[in-house]
Amino acid sequence: MIFSEQKVAQIAAFFLARAEGSLPNLKLIKLMYLADRESMNRFDVPMSEDRAVSMPHGPVLSATLDLIKGKRGSAEWSSWISPPSDNEVKLARELQNFDDLDELSRSDFSVLDSVWHQFGHMNKYQLRDYTHKHIPEWHDPHGTSVDIDPKSTFIALGVGEDLAESKAQDLRERRALARKISEFI
Structure with a gap:
Protein backbone atom coordinates (compact mmCIF):
# COMPACT_ATOMS: atom_id res chain seq x y z
CA MET A 1 0.00 0.00 0.00
CA ILE A 2 0.96 3.58 -0.63
CA PHE A 3 0.29 6.39 1.85
CA SER A 4 -3.03 7.89 0.82
CA GLU A 5 -4.09 11.35 1.92
CA GLN A 6 -7.66 10.41 1.02
CA LYS A 7 -7.57 7.38 3.33
CA VAL A 8 -6.05 9.23 6.30
CA ALA A 9 -8.58 12.03 5.75
CA GLN A 10 -11.35 9.46 5.98
CA ILE A 11 -9.81 7.90 9.10
CA ALA A 12 -9.75 11.38 10.64
CA ALA A 13 -13.34 12.00 9.45
CA PHE A 14 -14.45 8.80 11.18
CA PHE A 15 -13.06 9.96 14.53
CA LEU A 16 -14.34 13.50 14.05
CA ALA A 17 -17.83 12.20 13.28
CA ARG A 18 -17.74 10.04 16.41
CA ALA A 19 -16.75 13.18 18.36
CA GLU A 20 -19.67 15.15 16.90
CA GLY A 21 -17.53 17.07 14.44
CA SER A 22 -14.39 18.34 16.17
CA LEU A 23 -11.35 17.17 18.13
CA PRO A 24 -8.15 18.69 19.49
CA ASN A 25 -5.21 18.02 17.14
CA LEU A 26 -3.38 16.07 19.85
CA LYS A 27 -6.31 13.75 20.53
CA LEU A 28 -6.91 13.09 16.83
CA ILE A 29 -3.29 12.19 16.09
CA LYS A 30 -3.17 9.87 19.12
CA LEU A 31 -6.37 8.09 18.05
CA MET A 32 -4.98 7.70 14.54
CA TYR A 33 -1.68 6.30 15.84
CA LEU A 34 -3.55 3.85 18.08
CA ALA A 35 -5.66 2.76 15.08
CA ASP A 36 -2.50 2.08 13.05
CA ARG A 37 -1.06 0.13 15.96
CA GLU A 38 -4.23 -1.94 16.38
CA SER A 39 -4.27 -2.61 12.63
CA MET A 40 -0.69 -3.91 12.93
CA ASN A 41 -1.80 -6.08 15.84
CA ARG A 42 -4.69 -7.61 13.91
CA PHE A 43 -3.49 -7.60 10.30
CA ASP A 44 0.30 -6.99 10.39
CA VAL A 45 0.00 -3.70 8.47
CA PRO A 46 -0.73 -0.14 9.60
CA MET A 47 -4.02 1.21 8.31
CA SER A 48 -2.58 4.55 7.18
CA GLU A 49 0.73 3.38 5.70
CA ASP A 50 2.21 6.53 7.28
CA ARG A 51 5.61 6.68 9.00
CA ALA A 52 5.34 6.44 12.78
CA VAL A 53 7.67 8.64 14.82
CA SER A 54 8.35 9.36 18.47
CA MET A 55 7.83 13.01 19.36
CA PRO A 56 7.82 14.77 22.75
CA HIS A 57 4.04 14.30 23.18
CA GLY A 58 4.19 10.62 22.22
CA PRO A 59 3.98 8.56 19.05
CA VAL A 60 2.47 10.16 15.94
CA LEU A 61 2.00 9.53 12.23
CA SER A 62 4.41 11.94 10.54
CA ALA A 63 2.68 12.99 7.29
CA THR A 64 -0.72 12.86 8.97
CA LEU A 65 0.46 15.25 11.67
CA ASP A 66 1.58 17.67 8.96
CA LEU A 67 -1.89 17.44 7.40
CA ILE A 68 -3.61 18.02 10.76
CA LYS A 69 -1.44 21.06 11.49
CA GLY A 70 -1.98 22.48 7.99
CA LYS A 71 1.73 22.20 7.11
CA ARG A 72 1.02 19.99 4.10
CA GLY A 73 -1.58 20.96 1.53
CA SER A 74 -3.90 18.32 0.17
CA ALA A 75 -7.17 18.57 -1.74
CA GLU A 76 -8.10 15.10 -0.49
CA TRP A 77 -7.55 16.12 3.14
CA SER A 78 -9.34 19.47 2.70
CA SER A 79 -12.38 17.75 1.20
CA TRP A 80 -13.00 16.13 4.60
CA ILE A 81 -11.15 18.19 7.21
CA SER A 82 -11.25 21.96 7.84
CA PRO A 83 -8.01 23.89 8.43
CA PRO A 84 -6.89 23.79 12.06
CA SER A 85 -7.99 26.55 14.39
CA ASP A 86 -6.89 26.89 18.03
CA ASN A 87 -5.21 23.46 17.90
CA GLU A 88 -8.46 21.81 16.88
CA VAL A 89 -9.76 20.31 13.64
CA LYS A 90 -13.33 19.91 12.42
CA LEU A 91 -15.15 18.07 9.70
CA ALA A 92 -15.27 20.19 6.55
CA ARG A 93 -18.66 18.72 5.69
CA GLU A 94 -21.32 16.75 7.47
CA LEU A 95 -20.84 13.01 7.25
CA GLN A 96 -24.25 11.68 6.24
CA ASN A 97 -23.32 8.03 6.31
CA PHE A 98 -20.20 6.07 7.17
CA ASP A 99 -20.55 4.40 3.75
CA ASP A 100 -19.28 7.72 2.35
CA LEU A 101 -15.87 6.76 3.78
CA ASP A 102 -15.23 4.54 0.78
CA GLU A 103 -11.47 4.20 1.29
CA LEU A 104 -12.09 2.27 4.52
CA ILE A 135 3.23 2.27 24.33
CA PRO A 136 6.71 0.77 24.77
CA GLU A 137 7.83 1.50 21.20
CA TRP A 138 7.69 5.23 22.01
CA HIS A 139 10.86 6.76 23.45
CA ASP A 140 11.26 10.40 24.43
CA PRO A 141 13.19 12.01 21.55
CA HIS A 142 14.15 15.00 23.73
CA GLY A 143 12.69 17.74 21.59
CA THR A 144 13.04 16.17 18.15
CA SER A 145 11.47 13.22 16.34
CA VAL A 146 12.79 9.69 15.86
CA ASP A 147 11.38 6.98 13.60
CA ILE A 148 9.59 4.11 15.32
CA ASP A 149 10.82 0.85 13.83
CA PRO A 150 7.84 -1.42 13.07
CA LYS A 151 9.83 -4.26 14.64
CA SER A 152 9.66 -2.52 18.02
CA THR A 153 5.90 -2.09 17.62
CA PHE A 154 5.43 -5.77 16.82
CA ILE A 155 7.57 -6.73 19.84
CA ALA A 156 5.52 -4.38 22.04
CA LEU A 157 2.40 -6.13 20.74
CA GLY A 158 3.77 -9.44 22.02
CA VAL A 159 5.35 -10.87 18.88
CA GLY A 160 8.66 -12.71 19.33
CA GLU A 161 11.85 -11.07 18.08
CA ASP A 162 12.36 -13.23 14.96
CA LEU A 163 8.75 -12.99 13.84
CA ALA A 164 8.71 -9.25 14.59
CA GLU A 165 11.78 -8.79 12.36
CA SER A 166 10.12 -10.83 9.61
CA LYS A 167 6.91 -8.77 9.79
CA ALA A 168 8.88 -5.52 9.84
CA GLN A 169 10.89 -6.66 6.83
CA ASP A 170 7.65 -7.45 4.99
CA LEU A 171 6.47 -3.89 5.69
CA ARG A 172 9.76 -2.41 4.47
CA GLU A 173 9.52 -4.44 1.26
CA ARG A 174 5.87 -3.40 0.73
CA ARG A 175 6.82 0.25 1.15
CA ALA A 176 9.78 -0.06 -1.23
CA LEU A 177 7.55 -1.73 -3.82
CA ALA A 178 4.88 0.94 -3.35
CA ARG A 179 7.48 3.68 -3.92
CA LYS A 180 8.63 1.99 -7.13
CA ILE A 181 5.06 1.58 -8.37
CA SER A 182 4.27 5.22 -7.59
CA GLU A 183 7.12 6.26 -9.89
CA PHE A 184 5.19 4.77 -12.81
CA ILE A 185 1.78 6.15 -11.92
Missing part, protein backbone atom coordinates in the same frame (compact mmCIF):
# COMPACT_ATOMS: atom_id res chain seq x y z
CA SER A 105 -12.72 -1.48 4.57
CA ARG A 106 -14.92 -3.39 7.01
CA SER A 107 -11.71 -4.42 8.77
CA ASP A 108 -10.68 -0.76 9.03
CA PHE A 109 -14.07 0.14 10.53
CA SER A 110 -13.71 -2.69 13.03
CA VAL A 111 -10.33 -1.32 14.15
CA LEU A 112 -11.58 2.28 14.27
CA ASP A 113 -14.68 1.32 16.28
CA SER A 114 -12.50 -0.61 18.72
CA VAL A 115 -10.07 2.29 19.18
CA TRP A 116 -12.91 4.78 19.64
CA HIS A 117 -14.63 2.51 22.16
CA GLN A 118 -11.41 2.06 24.14
CA PHE A 119 -9.97 5.59 23.93
CA GLY A 120 -12.63 8.02 22.67
CA HIS A 121 -13.69 9.01 26.19
CA MET A 122 -10.16 10.19 27.10
CA ASN A 123 -9.14 13.82 26.72
CA LYS A 124 -6.02 14.81 24.79
CA TYR A 125 -3.78 14.85 27.86
CA GLN A 126 -5.03 11.50 29.13
CA LEU A 127 -4.29 10.02 25.69
CA ARG A 128 -0.83 11.59 25.62
CA ASP A 129 -0.08 10.21 29.09
CA TYR A 130 -1.46 6.81 28.09
CA THR A 131 0.87 6.64 25.09
CA HIS A 132 3.83 7.63 27.26
CA LYS A 133 3.10 4.92 29.84
CA HIS A 134 1.64 2.07 27.78
Whole structure:
Protein backbone atom coordinates (compact mmCIF):
# COMPACT_ATOMS: atom_id res chain seq x y z
CA MET A 1 0.00 0.00 0.00
CA ILE A 2 0.96 3.58 -0.63
CA PHE A 3 0.29 6.39 1.85
CA SER A 4 -3.03 7.89 0.82
CA GLU A 5 -4.09 11.35 1.92
CA GLN A 6 -7.66 10.41 1.02
CA LYS A 7 -7.57 7.38 3.33
CA VAL A 8 -6.05 9.23 6.30
CA ALA A 9 -8.58 12.03 5.75
CA GLN A 10 -11.35 9.46 5.98
CA ILE A 11 -9.81 7.90 9.10
CA ALA A 12 -9.75 11.38 10.64
CA ALA A 13 -13.34 12.00 9.45
CA PHE A 14 -14.45 8.80 11.18
CA PHE A 15 -13.06 9.96 14.53
CA LEU A 16 -14.34 13.50 14.05
CA ALA A 17 -17.83 12.20 13.28
CA ARG A 18 -17.74 10.04 16.41
CA ALA A 19 -16.75 13.18 18.36
CA GLU A 20 -19.67 15.15 16.90
CA GLY A 21 -17.53 17.07 14.44
CA SER A 22 -14.39 18.34 16.17
CA LEU A 23 -11.35 17.17 18.13
CA PRO A 24 -8.15 18.69 19.49
CA ASN A 25 -5.21 18.02 17.14
CA LEU A 26 -3.38 16.07 19.85
CA LYS A 27 -6.31 13.75 20.53
CA LEU A 28 -6.91 13.09 16.83
CA ILE A 29 -3.29 12.19 16.09
CA LYS A 30 -3.17 9.87 19.12
CA LEU A 31 -6.37 8.09 18.05
CA MET A 32 -4.98 7.70 14.54
CA TYR A 33 -1.68 6.30 15.84
CA LEU A 34 -3.55 3.85 18.08
CA ALA A 35 -5.66 2.76 15.08
CA ASP A 36 -2.50 2.08 13.05
CA ARG A 37 -1.06 0.13 15.96
CA GLU A 38 -4.23 -1.94 16.38
CA SER A 39 -4.27 -2.61 12.63
CA MET A 40 -0.69 -3.91 12.93
CA ASN A 41 -1.80 -6.08 15.84
CA ARG A 42 -4.69 -7.61 13.91
CA PHE A 43 -3.49 -7.60 10.30
CA ASP A 44 0.30 -6.99 10.39
CA VAL A 45 0.00 -3.70 8.47
CA PRO A 46 -0.73 -0.14 9.60
CA MET A 47 -4.02 1.21 8.31
CA SER A 48 -2.58 4.55 7.18
CA GLU A 49 0.73 3.38 5.70
CA ASP A 50 2.21 6.53 7.28
CA ARG A 51 5.61 6.68 9.00
CA ALA A 52 5.34 6.44 12.78
CA VAL A 53 7.67 8.64 14.82
CA SER A 54 8.35 9.36 18.47
CA MET A 55 7.83 13.01 19.36
CA PRO A 56 7.82 14.77 22.75
CA HIS A 57 4.04 14.30 23.18
CA GLY A 58 4.19 10.62 22.22
CA PRO A 59 3.98 8.56 19.05
CA VAL A 60 2.47 10.16 15.94
CA LEU A 61 2.00 9.53 12.23
CA SER A 62 4.41 11.94 10.54
CA ALA A 63 2.68 12.99 7.29
CA THR A 64 -0.72 12.86 8.97
CA LEU A 65 0.46 15.25 11.67
CA ASP A 66 1.58 17.67 8.96
CA LEU A 67 -1.89 17.44 7.40
CA ILE A 68 -3.61 18.02 10.76
CA LYS A 69 -1.44 21.06 11.49
CA GLY A 70 -1.98 22.48 7.99
CA LYS A 71 1.73 22.20 7.11
CA ARG A 72 1.02 19.99 4.10
CA GLY A 73 -1.58 20.96 1.53
CA SER A 74 -3.90 18.32 0.17
CA ALA A 75 -7.17 18.57 -1.74
CA GLU A 76 -8.10 15.10 -0.49
CA TRP A 77 -7.55 16.12 3.14
CA SER A 78 -9.34 19.47 2.70
CA SER A 79 -12.38 17.75 1.20
CA TRP A 80 -13.00 16.13 4.60
CA ILE A 81 -11.15 18.19 7.21
CA SER A 82 -11.25 21.96 7.84
CA PRO A 83 -8.01 23.89 8.43
CA PRO A 84 -6.89 23.79 12.06
CA SER A 85 -7.99 26.55 14.39
CA ASP A 86 -6.89 26.89 18.03
CA ASN A 87 -5.21 23.46 17.90
CA GLU A 88 -8.46 21.81 16.88
CA VAL A 89 -9.76 20.31 13.64
CA LYS A 90 -13.33 19.91 12.42
CA LEU A 91 -15.15 18.07 9.70
CA ALA A 92 -15.27 20.19 6.55
CA ARG A 93 -18.66 18.72 5.69
CA GLU A 94 -21.32 16.75 7.47
CA LEU A 95 -20.84 13.01 7.25
CA GLN A 96 -24.25 11.68 6.24
CA ASN A 97 -23.32 8.03 6.31
CA PHE A 98 -20.20 6.07 7.17
CA ASP A 99 -20.55 4.40 3.75
CA ASP A 100 -19.28 7.72 2.35
CA LEU A 101 -15.87 6.76 3.78
CA ASP A 102 -15.23 4.54 0.78
CA GLU A 103 -11.47 4.20 1.29
CA LEU A 104 -12.09 2.27 4.52
CA SER A 105 -12.72 -1.48 4.57
CA ARG A 106 -14.92 -3.39 7.01
CA SER A 107 -11.71 -4.42 8.77
CA ASP A 108 -10.68 -0.76 9.03
CA PHE A 109 -14.07 0.14 10.53
CA SER A 110 -13.71 -2.69 13.03
CA VAL A 111 -10.33 -1.32 14.15
CA LEU A 112 -11.58 2.28 14.27
CA ASP A 113 -14.68 1.32 16.28
CA SER A 114 -12.50 -0.61 18.72
CA VAL A 115 -10.07 2.29 19.18
CA TRP A 116 -12.91 4.78 19.64
CA HIS A 117 -14.63 2.51 22.16
CA GLN A 118 -11.41 2.06 24.14
CA PHE A 119 -9.97 5.59 23.93
CA GLY A 120 -12.63 8.02 22.67
CA HIS A 121 -13.69 9.01 26.19
CA MET A 122 -10.16 10.19 27.10
CA ASN A 123 -9.14 13.82 26.72
CA LYS A 124 -6.02 14.81 24.79
CA TYR A 125 -3.78 14.85 27.86
CA GLN A 126 -5.03 11.50 29.13
CA LEU A 127 -4.29 10.02 25.69
CA ARG A 128 -0.83 11.59 25.62
CA ASP A 129 -0.08 10.21 29.09
CA TYR A 130 -1.46 6.81 28.09
CA THR A 131 0.87 6.64 25.09
CA HIS A 132 3.83 7.63 27.26
CA LYS A 133 3.10 4.92 29.84
CA HIS A 134 1.64 2.07 27.78
CA ILE A 135 3.23 2.27 24.33
CA PRO A 136 6.71 0.77 24.77
CA GLU A 137 7.83 1.50 21.20
CA TRP A 138 7.69 5.23 22.01
CA HIS A 139 10.86 6.76 23.45
CA ASP A 140 11.26 10.40 24.43
CA PRO A 141 13.19 12.01 21.55
CA HIS A 142 14.15 15.00 23.73
CA GLY A 143 12.69 17.74 21.59
CA THR A 144 13.04 16.17 18.15
CA SER A 145 11.47 13.22 16.34
CA VAL A 146 12.79 9.69 15.86
CA ASP A 147 11.38 6.98 13.60
CA ILE A 148 9.59 4.11 15.32
CA ASP A 149 10.82 0.85 13.83
CA PRO A 150 7.84 -1.42 13.07
CA LYS A 151 9.83 -4.26 14.64
CA SER A 152 9.66 -2.52 18.02
CA THR A 153 5.90 -2.09 17.62
CA PHE A 154 5.43 -5.77 16.82
CA ILE A 155 7.57 -6.73 19.84
CA ALA A 156 5.52 -4.38 22.04
CA LEU A 157 2.40 -6.13 20.74
CA GLY A 158 3.77 -9.44 22.02
CA VAL A 159 5.35 -10.87 18.88
CA GLY A 160 8.66 -12.71 19.33
CA GLU A 161 11.85 -11.07 18.08
CA ASP A 162 12.36 -13.23 14.96
CA LEU A 163 8.75 -12.99 13.84
CA ALA A 164 8.71 -9.25 14.59
CA GLU A 165 11.78 -8.79 12.36
CA SER A 166 10.12 -10.83 9.61
CA LYS A 167 6.91 -8.77 9.79
CA ALA A 168 8.88 -5.52 9.84
CA GLN A 169 10.89 -6.66 6.83
CA ASP A 170 7.65 -7.45 4.99
CA LEU A 171 6.47 -3.89 5.69
CA ARG A 172 9.76 -2.41 4.47
CA GLU A 173 9.52 -4.44 1.26
CA ARG A 174 5.87 -3.40 0.73
CA ARG A 175 6.82 0.25 1.15
CA ALA A 176 9.78 -0.06 -1.23
CA LEU A 177 7.55 -1.73 -3.82
CA ALA A 178 4.88 0.94 -3.35
CA ARG A 179 7.48 3.68 -3.92
CA LYS A 180 8.63 1.99 -7.13
CA ILE A 181 5.06 1.58 -8.37
CA SER A 182 4.27 5.22 -7.59
CA GLU A 183 7.12 6.26 -9.89
CA PHE A 184 5.19 4.77 -12.81
CA ILE A 185 1.78 6.15 -11.92
